[in-house]
Amino acid sequence: MKAKILIGGGSGLVGTQLRARLMQEGYEVRVLTRSLKNKSADYLQWDLENKTLELQGFKPDIVINLAGAGIADKLWTKKRKQELISSRVESNGILVQAILDGTIAPDVFLSASAIGIYGDRADEKLTEESPLGKADRFMVECCSLWENSIDPLIGKIERLIKLRIGIVLSTKGGALPKITMPMHFGLAPYFGNGKQYYSWIHIDDLVSQIIHLSIQSKQSGVFNGVANEPLSLKEFTRTTYKAMGKKAIMFPVPAFALKLFMGNLSNVLLNSNRVYPTRLLEEGFAYNYGSLENAIKDLYARKV
Numbered sequence: 294m295k296a297k298i299l300i301g302g303g304s305g306l307v308g309t310q311l312r313a314r315l316m317q318e319g320y321e322v323r324v325l326t327r328s329l330k331n332k333s334a335d336y337l338q339w340d341l342e343n344k345t346l347e348l349q350g351f352k353p354d355i356v357i358n359l360a361g362a363g364i365a366d367k368l369w370t371k372k373r374k375q376e377l378i379s380s381r382v383e384s385n386g387i388l389v390q391a392i393l394d395g396t397i398a399p400d401v402f403l404s405a406s407a408i409g410i411y412g413d414r415a416d417e418k419l420t421e422e423s424p425l426g427k428a429d430r431f432m433v434e435c436c437s438l439w440e441n442s443i444d445p446l447i448g449k450i451e452r453l454i455k456l457r458i459g460i461v462l463s464t465k466g467g468a469l470p471k472i473t474m475p476m477h478f479g480l481a482p483y484f485g486n487g488k489q490y491y492s493w494i495h496i497d498d499l500v501s502q503i504i505h506l507s508i509q510s511k512q513s514g515v516f517n518g519v520a521n522e523p524l525s526l527k528e529f530t531r532t533t534y535k536a537m538g539k540k541a542i543m544f545p546v547p548a549f550a551l552k553l554f555m556g557n558l559s560n561v562l563l564n565s566n567r568v569y570p571t572r573l574l575e576e577g578f579a580y581n582y583g584s585l586e587n588a589i590k591d592l593y594a595r596k597v
Contacts, residue, residue, distance in 0.1 A: 296508060297321045297352065299397075301339070301384050302359030302405070306466040307458075311357070311500045323351050325360075341383045346391055355401045355507050356392075360384040361439070364407070365468075369431065369558045378435050385442040392446060403454040403507045404443045408492055408519065410436035410457060413564040416490065420571040421457075421515045431557060432564070440515075452513045454506050459492035459519035459568060461499055464592050476534045481541035485548040487527035489565035492519040495582035496597060505578055517570045520583055529585065536589035 298315055302308045303324030312335075315322050325339045325346075326332055338347045362380040367373050385404055391397050411419050412426015412433045426433040440455050447453060462469045475482055494502075502518050524532065527543070534541045551559035570578070582588035591597070 295320050296354040297323075298355045298357065298507075299323050299325065299337075299348075299351065299353035299399070300357045300359065301325045301388060302361065305359060306463055307405075307461060307496065307499060307503075308359045310463075310496055311359070311503055314500050314504065323348075323353070339384075339387055341380070341387065344383070344387055344390075346387050346396070348391075348397065353397055353399050355403070356388055356397070356399045357403045357503060357507055358385055358388055359405045361405065364409075364432075365558065365561050368556055374431060374435075378438055381435070381439040382442045385439070389443055389445050392450065400451040401454070401507050402443060402446055402450055402452070403456060403503065404440070406440050406455050406457045406515075407432070407436050408457045408459045408517065408566045408568045409433065409561075409564070410440070411566055411568065413489075413560070414567065415565050416488075416567055419517075419566065419568045421517055422571075430560070432560065452511070454513060455515045456503065456506065456518045457515065457568070458499065459494050459517070459566070461496050462493055462588055462592060463496040464596050467496075469592070472530070473533060473537065476537060476539045476541045479539075479541050481530050481534050481543045482546050483526045483530045483543060484546050484551055484559075484562040485526075487525060487530070487545060489526050489563060490523045490567035491526055491529045492517075492523040492566050492568040493529070493585065493588075494518060494520045495580075495588040495592065498580050498582055498588075501581070502573060502578065505573075505576070510576060512572070512576065514572075516572050517568050519568050519570050520580060520585075520588070521570055521574060522584055523567045523569070524585060532585045533589050536586045537593060 303312050323337050326336045329338050362376050409432030412430050461467050
């Protein structure tokens with residue numbers, strides 16, 4: 294019998310793709326949502342503010358939580374920073390408590406995290422064994438609290454997984470449409486000096502990683518959810534417009550201008566994260582889209 298799977302954040306960019314793939318492969322899936330209005334029976338309700346979870350007797354074998362407010366959706370005001378943290382920590386907290394009090398008893402809990410936990414590291418090669426970034430950086434703080442929120446399950450569950458996700462590439466949302474929009478007008482801006490590393494992943498490969506780790510693997514702990522080809526922003530930009538068959542003029546957007554208009558949120562664009570998926574490669578995980586050029590070509594060919 295195939296596993297029963299509960300997904301938090303299952304209505305987001307990655308969660309939607311993950312749910313579709315799992316259901317296609319015959320798994321019984323339920324998605325947590327804040328409102329059941331106009332939703333099918335595959336959805337269950339949770340309330341982060343009141344810390345309630347209505348599972349209607351569903352007993353998952355695997356819990357996957359991808360929930361969290363969009364990092365780059367709004368400027369980082371004090372209120373927004375708290376929303377970014379609380380949406381991650383509190384959603385994990387509800388699920389952790391349900392496990393600790395015996396409401397559910399899954400064998401596996403996979404929580405999303407992000408490579409922002411490593412901080413701004415120039416050209417340093419980062420693996421799962423690398424030390425975390427400086428605690429005074431917001432993304433490091435946010436991701437650390439995010440990961441720590443599932444630590445109460447250590448020793449209480451068979452497998453506990455933290456997946457540090459990089460820049461997810463999809464034509465349906467996330468960073469890629471924003472990056473490529475100027476290229477349609479023959480422009481290819483890059484931020485700062487363009488030497489900062491971007492660690493990316495095709496959305497289909499990320500979904501495959503989540504399935505591999507939560508269902509097929511026997512390992513626990515931290516994994517980097519990135520492709521094995523981090524690129525400098527200049528090279529990332531150049532490869533992207535080449536793959537799209539565009540001709541574009543590259544030019545820099547000065548770091549001070551980004552900081553002036555975006556405040557601390559500019560760190561998302563200016564920080565350098567040269568991250569490698571060492572543990573997944575050791576497990577023999579195979580990428581379908583290991584090079585950025587192939588990934589971009591596929592995404593735009595299939596409109597994924």
